[in-house]
Amino acid sequence: MNKKILAVLIVFMFAASGLLAYEYSGVNDHKSAFTSSQAPVEVTGVHWYNQTSSMLPAPGSGDVPLYVTFTALATENVSGFINLTSPFSYSYISGPNSDVKSVYTLSLKAGNRYTIMQMVNISASASGNLYEENITLSTSSGSSNANFTLPIGQPSLSVVTYYTNPPVIYQDQKGIKLTVVTSNTGTSNANNVTAGIYSKYFNVISPANYSIKYYPLGKIMNFTFYLDAKNVSGSAPIYFSMYNITYTLKSRINSDQYVNLKITEASDKLVSGEKKQIITFYINNTGNKTFRDLNIHMLMPSVISIHIPSSNPLAALDADNVTYSSLKPGQSLRVTFIVDVSDVYSGNYPVQLLVEYRFNNTESVFYKTATFTEKVSPSPDEEIEHNIIKPEYLVPIVLVIAILIIIGAAVRHSHKKEKNMNKNNKK
Numbered sequence: 001m002n003k004k005i006l007a008v009l010i011v012f013m014f015a016a017s018g019l020l021a022y023e024y025s026g027v028n029d030h031k032s033a034f035t036s037s038q039a040p041v042e043v044t045g046v047h048w049y050n051q052t053s054s055m056l057p058a059p060g061s062g063d064v065p066l067y068v069t070f071t072a073l074a075t076e077n078v079s080g081f082i083n084l085t086s087p088f089s090y091s092y093i094s095g096p097n098s099d100v101k102s103v104y105t106l107s108l109k110a111g112n113r114y115t116i117m118q119m120v121n122i123s124a125s126a127s128g129n130l131y132e133e134n135i136t137l138s139t140s141s142g143s144s145n146a147n148f149t150l151p152i153g154q155p156s157l158s159v160v161t162y163y164t165n166p167p168v169i170y171q172d173q174k175g176i177k178l179t180v181v182t183s184n185t186g187t188s189n190a191n192n193v194t195a196g197i198y199s200k201y202f203n204v205i206s207p208a209n210y211s212i213k214y215y216p217l218g219k220i221m222n223f224t225f226y227l228d229a230k231n232v233s234g235s236a237p238i239y240f241s242m243y244n245i246t247y248t249l250k251s252r253i254n255s256d257q258y259v260n261l262k263i264t265e266a267s268d269k270l271v272s273g274e275k276k277q278i279i280t281f282y283i284n285n286t287g288n289k290t291f292r293d294l295n296i297h298m299l300m301p302s303v304i305s306i307h308i309p310s311s312n313p314l315a316a317l318d319a320d321n322v323t324y325s326s327l328k329p330g331q332s333l334r335v336t337f338i339v340d341v342s343d344v345y346s347g348n349y350p351v352q353l354l355v356e357y358r359f360n361n362t363e364s365v366f367y368k369t370a371t372f373t374e375k376v377s378p379s380p381d382e383e384i385e386h387n388i389i390k391p392e393y394l395v396p397i398v399l400v401i402a403i404l405i406i407i408g409a410a411v412r413h414s415h416k417k418e419k420n421m422n423k424n425n426k427k
Contacts, residue, residue, distance in 0.1 A: 038144065039073075039137060039145060039146040040072065040073050040074040040078065040108060040137060040139065041070040041072055041073060041108070041114075041135070041137065042070060042073055042146065043068060043069070043070045043135065043146050043147070043148040044069050044070060044071050044113065045067075045068070045069035045070075045115075046066075046068055046069075046148050046149070046150060046151070047066075047067045047069075048064055048065070048066055048067075049064065049065060050065070050067065051067045051069070051115060055153075055189075055217075056151055056152055056153030056187055056188045057152055057188060057189075058152070058153050058154065058155050058188040058189055058190055058191050059087070059122055059124050059126040059127070059152065059154070060122065060123070060124035060191045060192060061121070061122045061191055062121045062122070063091045063119055063121065064119070064120050064121075064122065065117055065118075065119055065120075066082065066118050066119075066120045067115055067116075067117050068082055068115065068116055068117075068118075068148060069114070069115045070113070070114055070115075070135065070146060071111065071113050071114075072109055072110050072111065072112050073110060074108065075108060075109050075110045076108055076139055076140075077105070077106070077108070077139070077140075078105075078106050078108055078137045078138060078139050079103060079104065079105045079106070079137070079138045080104055080106065080116065080135050080136060080138065081101045081102060081103045081104065081118070081135070081136055082101070082102070082116060082118040082133065082134075082135055083133060083134050083135065083136045083145065084118070084120065084133060085131075085133065086123065087122060087123035087125060087126035087131075088122060088123075088150070089120070089121045089123070090119070090121070091121050101118065102116065102117060102118045102119070104116045116135070122152060126152060127154075128152075129151060129152060129154060129187070130150070130151050131149070131150045131151075132147060132148075132149060132150070133147070133148060133149075133150045134146055134147045152188070153186060153187035153188020153189075153217070154186050154187055154188060155184050155186040155189060155190035155215065155217070155243070156184065156186030156187075157182055157183070157186070157190055157193065157215065157243045157245070158182065158183060159180060159181070159182055159242075159247045159249075160181040160182060160220065161181045162178065162179060162180045162181065162240070162249050163178075164176055164177060164178050164179075164251065165179075165360075166290060168254060168288070168290075168329075169236075169252065169254065170229065170253065170254045170255070170256065170289075171229060171231050171233055171253060171254070171255060171256055172228075172229060172230070172231050173228070173229040173253075173360075174228050174229075175205070175226060175228070175360070176202070176226065176227045176228070176229060177224065177225075177226055178224070178225045178227055178238065179223070179224050180195075180197075180223045180225075180249070181220060181221075181222050182195075182220070182222070182223065182242060183219070183220045183221070184215050184216065184221075185218070186217065187217070188217055189215060189216050189217050190215035190243060191213065191214060191215075192211075192212075192213060193210075193211075193212040193213075193214075193215045193242065193243050194210065194211050194212075194241075194242070194243070195209060195210040195212070195223050195240070195241065195242040196208065196209030196210065196241055197225050197238055197240050197241070197249075198238075198239045198241070199227075199236065199237065200230075201229070201230055201232055201236035201237075201238075201251075201253060202227040202230060202236065202238065203227065203228040204225060204226075204227055205226040205227060205228055206225070206226050207225065210223055223240075223242075229253050230253075232253055233253050233254060233255045234252065234253065235250070235251075235252055236252060237249065237250060237251065238251055254288070258287050258288060258289070259289050260285070260286040260287035261283065261284070261285060261286075261287070261327075261355065262283070262285075262286050263281060263282070263283050263284075263353055263355065263368070263370040264281065264282045264284070265279070265280070265281050265372045265374075266281070266282065268280055268374075269377060270339070270341055270374060270375065270376045270377065271341070271377050271378075271379055272341060272344055272345055272376050273341070273342055273344075273379040274341055274342060274379070275340045275341075275342045276338055276340070277339055277340075277341060278336055278338060278339070279304070279336070279337045279351065279374065280335070280336050281296075281334075281335045281336075281337075281353055281372075282332055282333070282334055282335070283332065283333040283335060284331075284332045285327045285329050285330065285331050285332070286329075287329060289329065289359060290326055290328045290329065290359070290360065291357040291359070292325070292326050292357065292358045292359060292360060293323075293325065293326075293357060293358045294323065294324040294326075294327055294333070294356065295321055295322075295323050295355070295357075296321070296322040296323070296333075296335050296353065296354070296355050296356075297321055297322075297353070297354040297355075297356075298337050298339075298351065298354075299352040299353070299354055299369075304339050304340075304341055304344060304349055304374055304376070322335050322336075322337075327357075335353075341376055345376070345378075346376050346377055346378035346379075347375075348373050348374070348375050348376075349373070349376060350371055350372070350374075351371070351372050351374050352370070352371045352372075353370050353371075353372070354367065354369050355367070355368045355370075
């Protein structure tokens, strides 16, 4: 009997406990007790930045306005706010330690559209593209949620190409310019991008790294670094880091450079007495180093001089100077000067060529000279004059002159004898 009474008492106590719990929930947690699965609105639009924008924010973005548009399904008064879960959070409006929601009081009319806005922070660790969030709405009879999909973008930064200037790198070379071309082909801008390089084969001169607050979507961006090559040779990879990804840039450091500038002359035919004639030289780079800022001079004074037009006497200032921007390994230059040999007799004459040049990344000027012998051939008039005094023609000429003298003397003697005979006859 006592056992039956005890069992009834235990059942009664559990029942009473459940009733008290139900009454507590209904009074003090109204939203949970009367949550309805049918929300009085339907979400019809979600936009970041403004109500018509199609741009998406990236992870790590802060203070981004979020607009949610919905259509009322019933006519009633509600209060509502956008309910955010990780990786989203509410932006601080005032005070450093309080998350602030934007709560709206709305008088809904069935069929009308409404938009609410919330300032949002997005965690830098967000890795997805789509998140399920909701609007929480409260009415006099309870609360409900209207779900919506919230998209965010993901930037996609990558290396498009890279190159160095000069393209061929040698041991201990200074001031090498490295350009890395990148692009953002993702679905959002990239925020707070850092980029830098490292290589045990090079010393990074400047800059140590880049820090960019904003890398726009769909854009191409170049990063430029200046390096000094170390005293090594062979494969020399460079590691380029950007947006937490490291890329290997292949490069090579060649052994010591050798300089070989070869100057030759063409077989030009110069004729004595002529003003405008051509002398041609060839300059060949048979080394493995590029020559820059070449200035080529035919040195004066010389018997063979540069032709200066009478109509442009100022041409004398630079007529003996030919310039080229560069001469790469294996290339050849053809250099032509117009010369004046109008006052020059036939013969062999020296001509000296001076080449000034620089190398990459240096202001130092280097020189190379070459001396050649130019042959000036006689003009037709000089040829005749020259032939007259040749030994093989000299004896006949002397004989002819002697004969002419003898003939002249005989004629004079004959005339004189005839004259004397005429005098005697008159007597």
